[in-house]
Amino acid sequence: MPFNEPEKLENIVVPMFAEDVEKRSVVIDDGVVETILDSSDQDDCAVLRVTGDVEVVWGTDYVRGSKFSLYELGYLSLYDLGWYLAGANLSDVAAMGALPIGLLSVIRYPKDMDDADFKSVLEGIRDGCASSGTRNIGGDIGSAERLILSATALGVVERGRALIRAGARPGQLVMVTGYTGLAGAAMKSGVSARPEVTQTEAFKAALQKWKRVEPRFEHARVLVQYAPHVGACLDTSDGLLGAISEVAMRSRVGVLVQENMVPVHPTVADLAKALDEEPLSLVFGDSVDFELLFTVDQHVADEIATALRDRGLDSFVIGCIREEPGLALARPDGTSSIVPGVAWHH
Amino acid sequence: MPFNEPEKLENIVVPMFAEDVEKRSVVIDDGVVETILDSSDQDDCAVLRVTGDVEVVWGTDYVRGSKFSLYELGYLSLYDLGWYLAGANLSDVAAMGALPIGLLSVIRYPKDMDDADFKSVLEGIRDGCASSGTRNIGGDIGSAERLILSATALGVVERGRALIRAGARPGQLVMVTGYTGLAGAAMKSGVSARPEVTQTEAFKAALQKWKRVEPRFEHARVLVQYAPHVGACLDTSDGLLGAISEVAMRSRVGVLVQENMVPVHPTVADLAKALDEEPLSLVFGDSVDFELLFTVDQHVADEIATALRDRGLDSFVIGCIREEPGLALARPDGTSSIVPGVAWHH
Numbered sequence: 001m002p003f004n005e006p007e008k009l010e011n012i013v014v015p016m017f018a019e020d021v022e023k024r025s026v027v028i029d030d031g032v033v034e035t036i037l038d039s040s041d042q043d044d045c046a047v048l049r050v051t052g053d054v055e056v057v058w059g060t061d062y063v064r065g066s067k068f069s070l071y072e073l074g075y076l077s078l079y080d081l082g083w084y085l086a087g088a089n090l091s092d093v094a095a096m097g098a099l100p101i102g103l104l105s106v107i108r109y110p111k112d113m114d115d116a117d118f119k120s121v122l123e124g125i126r127d128g129c130a131s132s133g134t135r136n137i138g139g140d141i142g143s144a145e146r147l148i149l150s151a152t153a154l155g156v157v158e159r160g161r162a163l164i165r166a167g168a169r170p171g172q173l174v175m176v177t178g179y180t181g182l183a184g185a186a187m188k189s190g191v192s193a194r195p196e197v198t199q200t201e202a203f204k205a206a207l208q209k210w211k212r213v214e215p216r217f218e219h220a221r222v223l224v225q226y227a228p229h230v231g232a233c234l235d236t237s238d239g240l241l242g243a244i245s246e247v248a249m250r251s252r253v254g255v256l257v258q259e260n261m262v263p264v265h266p267t268v269a270d271l272a273k274a275l276d277e278e279p280l281s282l283v284f285g286d287s288v289d290f291e292l293l294f295t296v297d298q299h300v301a302d303e304i305a306t307a308l309r310d311r312g313l314d315s316f317v318i319g320c321i322r323e324e325p326g327l328a329l330a331r332p333d334g335t336s337s338i339v340p341g342v343a344w345h346h
Numbered sequence: 347m348p349f350n351e352p353e354k355l356e357n358i359v360v361p362m363f364a365e366d367v368e369k370r371s372v373v374i375d376d377g378v379v380e381t382i383l384d385s386s387d388q389d390d391c392a393v394l395r396v397t398g399d400v401e402v403v404w405g406t407d408y409v410r411g412s413k414f415s416l417y418e419l420g421y422l423s424l425y426d427l428g429w430y431l432a433g434a435n436l437s438d439v440a441a442m443g444a445l446p447i448g449l450l451s452v453i454r455y456p457k458d459m460d461d462a463d464f465k466s467v468l469e470g471i472r473d474g475c476a477s478s479g480t481r482n483i484g485g486d487i488g489s490a491e492r493l494i495l496s497a498t499a500l501g502v503v504e505r506g507r508a509l510i511r512a513g514a515r516p517g518q519l520v521m522v523t524g525y526t527g528l529a530g531a532a533m534k535s536g537v538s539a540r541p542e543v544t545q546t547e548a549f550k551a552a553l554q555k556w557k558r559v560e561p562r563f564e565h566a567r568v569l570v571q572y573a574p575h576v577g578a579c580l581d582t583s584d585g586l587l588g589a590i591s592e593v594a595m596r597s598r599v600g601v602l603v604q605e606n607m608v609p610v611h612p613t614v615a616d617l618a619k620a621l622d623e624e625p626l627s628l629v630f631g632d633s634v635d636f637e638l639l640f641t642v643d644q645h646v647a648d649e650i651a652t653a654l655r656d657r658g659l660d661s662f663v664i665g666c667i668r669e670e671p672g673l674a675l676a677r678p679d680g681t682s683s684i685v686p687g688v689a690w691h692h
Contacts, residue, residue, distance in 0.1 A: 036401070037510065042596065044438040044580055045405035045501070047508050050396045055382070058404070059391035060450040060498055061486050092390040104406040106496050140407050140496075150452050150486075152406055152498040155391070162393050164383065234390055250388065 002115050005142055012115065014040050016122045017136045026099050026156055028054060033101050033156045038137040046138035048101065048154075055162050056101075059092035060152040070190045070210055078117050080211045081149060082124020083131075087213025088237065089153040090132045091290040094215040095235040097163040097224040098155030100134035105151045108144035121147070132215050161224050163233035163294070168251035172231045172295040174319040175304075177219045179265035180240040181279075183209035184287025189271050202270035209289055216292045219315070222307050223294060229304075231295035231321070241284040241327075243293040244319075248327055257319035260332045295321055348461045351488055358461065360386050362468045363482045372445050372502055376400060379447050379502045384483040392484035394447065394500075401508050402447075405438035406498040416536045416556055424463050426557045427495060428470020429477075433559025434583065435499040436478045437636040440561040441581040443509040443570040444501030446480035451497045454490035467493070478561050507570050509579035509640070514597035518577045518641040520665040521650075523565045525611035526586040527625075529555035530633025535617050548616040555635055562638045565661070568653050569640060575650075577641035577667065587630040587673075589639040590665075594673055603665035606678045641667055 003011055017039045026033045031052025037043055050056065065071065065081045076084075086103055093100050105125055109118055129135045139151070168174075186206035189197045197203060216235070223230050232247045240262075248255050264279050272279040296304055301317060308315045319330075330336045349357060363385045372379045377398025383389055396402065411417065411427045422430075432449055439446050451471055455464055475481045485497070514520075532552035535543045543549060562581070569576050578593045586608075594601050610625050618625040642650055647663060654661045665676075676682045 031396075033402075037508070041510070041512065043511050044441040045403040045444075045499075047442065047510075048402045048404075049400075049505060050377075050402050051399045053397045054395075056394045056396050056402065057391040058394070058450060058498070058500065059484065059486075060406075060452055060496075062452045062454055062488065062490075062494065062496065064490070067491070095390040096393065098391075104404060104498060106406055106408045108408055138405065140405075142408070144408075144410070145413070148408065148494065148496075150406075150408065150494075150496045152404070152450060153391075154404065159395060162383070164387070164393075165389050166387065 002113060008118065008141060009042060012119055012122065013141065016126055023133070023135050026101050028099060028156055029158050030054060031156065035102060035137055039139065046104065053159050055157045055159055056154065057093055057096040057098045057157060057162060058152060058154045059089065060150065061089050061092065062150040063088055065149040066147040070187060073190050075190050075207060076210055078120040079124040082121040083128035084210065084213055085149045085151050086125045086128030087215055087290065089151040090134065091213065091215040091235045091237065093153045093155035094217045094220045095163065095233055095292055096155060096157060097161060097220045097233065098157035100132050100217065101154040101156055102134055102137035103129055103151050103153050105136055105139035106149065107139065107141045108148035110146055111143045128213065132217055157224065161227040163220065163223060163230055165232050165234045165246060165250040168232040168247050168253050168295040168321045170253055170321050170323045171298060172321045173298055173301045173317050174255060174293065174295050174321060175315050175317050176291055176293050177216050178291040178314050179263050179268065180236055180289045180291055181268045181283035181285060181287050182206045182265055183289050184239065184285045185268050185271040185282045186210060188275055192275060197271065197274045200270065200274060202267045205267045206271060213290050215290060218311060219292055219308060219313050222304065222311065226296065226300055226304055229297040229300045233292055233294040236289050236291045236293055239284065239286040240293070242286065244327055247293065247295065254322045254324045254326050255319055256322055256328050256330055258330050261316065262318050263316045348459060354464065354487060355388060358465055358468065359487065362472055369479070369481050372447050374400060374445060374502055375504050377502065381448060381483055385485065392450065399505050401503045401505055402500065403439055403442040403444045403503060403508060404498060404500045405435065406496065407435050407438065408496040409434055411495040412493040416533060419536050421536050421553055422556055424466040425470040428467040429474035430556065430559055431495045431497050432471045432474030433561055433636065435497040436480065437559065437561040437581045437583065439499045439501035440563045440566045441509065441579055441638055442501060442503060443507060443566045443579065444503035446478050446563065447500040447502055448480055448483035449475055449497055449499050451482055451485035452495065453485065453487045454494035456492055457489045474559065478563055503570065507573040509566065509569060509576055511578050511580045511592060512596040514577040514593050514599050514641040514667045516599055516667050516669045517644060518667045519644055519647045519663050520601060520639065520641050520667060521647070521661050521663050522586065522637055522639050523562050524637040524660050525609050525614065526582055526635045526637055527614045527629035527631060527633050528552045528611055529635050530585065530631045531614050531617040531628045532556060534621055538621060543617065543620045546616065546620060548613045551613045552617060559636050561636060564657060565638055565654060565659050568650065568657065572642065572646055572650055575643040575646045579638055579640040582635050582637045582639055585630065585632040586639065588632065590673055593639065593641065600668045600670045600672050601665055602668055602674050602676055604676050607662065608664050609662045
């Protein structure tokens with residue numbers, strides 16, 4: 001019989017998230033955040049000591065988890081769902097330019113869930129946090145009719161340096177930290193249930209975007225050093241087009257994207273072919289790649305790209321911000337079109 | 347047709363949680379927390395500026411919400427669920443002695459949910475926050491197969507003054523901020539489906555504990571002034587016995603409860619009679635009354651009770667902490683017994 005809730009806490013949760021002394025303090029210019037009460041204390045709340053003059057960012061995301069088609073189809077494990085929960089939530093903190101302080105996880109499990117399965121979810125959360133240099137410091141466990149996963153991530157950034165969505169200015173370049181469309185391509189491939197797609201190496205590779213979400217903290221911390229020159233920044237959790245559209249809307253500007261500058265990953269090209277789709281529709285489409293889309297003043301774009309490259313980090317310029325509202329796609333042949341499928345609000 | 351997600355944000359969520367300037371700053375000794383990005387900004391995260399030397403507390407709770415028996419039976423509205431979500435989460439912050447900074451809410455709704463119904467949930471959250479002097483500053487909305495509610499509350503308390511569960515010391519008195527058992531009595535009454543119970547004024551009165559959760563911030567802020575003399579503090583969201591048991595376990599002490607000092611609300615007595623139950627089994631039982639259970643040094647107990655009374659706030663001494671482990675109930679006839687039904691871990 002599975003452990004009940006207090007036993008789960010005592011025997012699984014607490015040892016799993018046991019104190020890691022190195023990760024208790026986060027130090028930035030002008031401030032320190034130290035975790036003084038965490039999940040091992042099983043208190044009503046986690047407690048952080050904040051000293052200095054800093055900005056604390058916090059975001060929360062429910063994840064569909066056990067309702068993901070790729071989970072239902074058997075392509076994702078419970079461990080993967082735990083990692084995804086951590087990664088998706090930490091990505092919001094990364095998008096603000098903050099360093100992660102920790103995660104609170106809500107894990108509601110069906111009463112007949114095996115302790116080993118419950119532990120897998122936790123291990124995924126633990127490892128997802130660790131890969132971003134942080135840890136789970138509290139949360140809420142209990143039963144429900146099915147596995148329900150939600151979390152809240154906290155981070156800290158230098159005062160006045162939080163990267164926001166609303167700051168894009170005409171003339172700035174639009175950049176992205178990596179390839180998009182991989183996660184969406186994996187989803188479409190899995191759902192297609194066509195063996196000639198799902199048995200490819202490309203599908204396996206694209207699936208990694210779901211299995212090991214990697215929030216772009218390293219990129220974001222470089223951007224924070226150039227904060228006055230960075231306009232908007234957000235993650236691509238709603239897809240590349242969703243992110244571009246959001247920047248335009250929040251900043252009340254237009255975006256011109258150069259079609260031939262948008263990076264297409266070979267894996268996306270392979271899956272597009274197998275799925276008989278346009279590669280760009282995957283690249284722009286709904287896809288949880290958790291890259292960052294950001295805008296920067298032109299004169300620092302090269303410097304930022306170099307600073308990123310020096311750290312082994314990718315970046316691609318894909319277009320620019322202009323005053324004329326709306327989203328437009330410039331084609332290599334010199335024509336341009338409105339990017340299709342965009343909900344545009346004035 | 348109900349609004350889709352971006353329209354819900356723009357047309358319902360943002361106006362609902364529109365800026366309330368008075369609630370943007372929380373000031374305590376040695377620190378200020380100011381909200382500089384909230385739900386109206388629709389960014390990846392909410393942003394808070396923290397200056398000084400303070401402790402930030404944060405806790406998260408999923409609530410069963412639409413799976414509450416009392417909701418399924420028609421005794422609670424969607425508005426009530428929204429308020430409950432806010433109240434239950436803020437209660438964890440209150441239990442730490444902190445002032446509330448704000449709430450992040452996860453609201454996942456079925457796709458066919460009426461906008462008016464969605465709005466009711468939000469209004470409940472808004473009013474639940476407002477009744478604690480705070481507001482919803484962000485969160486996550488989206489669809490799911492049913493209404494799913496979860497939230498995270500943040501608060502701030504003076505450095506070194508957070509009230510914890512593990513601090514009870516032998517010799518301290520055990521106190522509670524109000525009557526317990528009302529919420530549990532309401533639950534049992536509703537589920538009984540017996541008209542002679544559910545049509546009483548007592549049921550209606552007890553139901554208020556579910557409909558209008560009132561976190562005990564006022565009590566807690568008085569306790570914080572006596573922080574060095576306060577041992578353990580937590581809310582009674584797992585019932586009075588659950589809270590007592592938790593204090594004993596976390597602090598590695600025993601608790602002796604004086605049966606005749608435990609307050610029994612007349613409404614609980616009435617419902618106990620109607621349900622043919624022992625009043626004390628309701629008072630001690632599983633009941634989400636969100637009172638605070640706390641322990642204090644004997645020589646300040648009167649002073650604290652007076653300070654609370656001066657503010658129109660209740661408090662009751664119900665027992666004391668002792669070294670001998672375990673929970674015992676002292677009867678008026680001089681006998682004592684182990685409190686039944688307690689999971690006791692060494």
